[in-house]
Amino acid sequence: METKWQTCPMCDSSEIKRVKRTLAFDTKNGKVKVPNLVFDECSSCKEQFFDEEANSKIDTYVSRSVKKPHIPSR
């Protein structure tokens, strides 16, 4: 099944754009950065929508960070 947003469920705008951006997520182990994440964003209210692919990418990065309690800073 393909997820495509025709209109924004938050503000009813049809200005949903596919963007590619690096996002940081707050987790129990601190901030997790997901580079070059492709997702849909409403240009009107800036709500972000993640499809299955984006979600699994986020999952990968978040679970990777959970296995390592401390991300070594170099």
Ligand SMILES: [Zn+2]
């Ligand atoms: Zn919106």
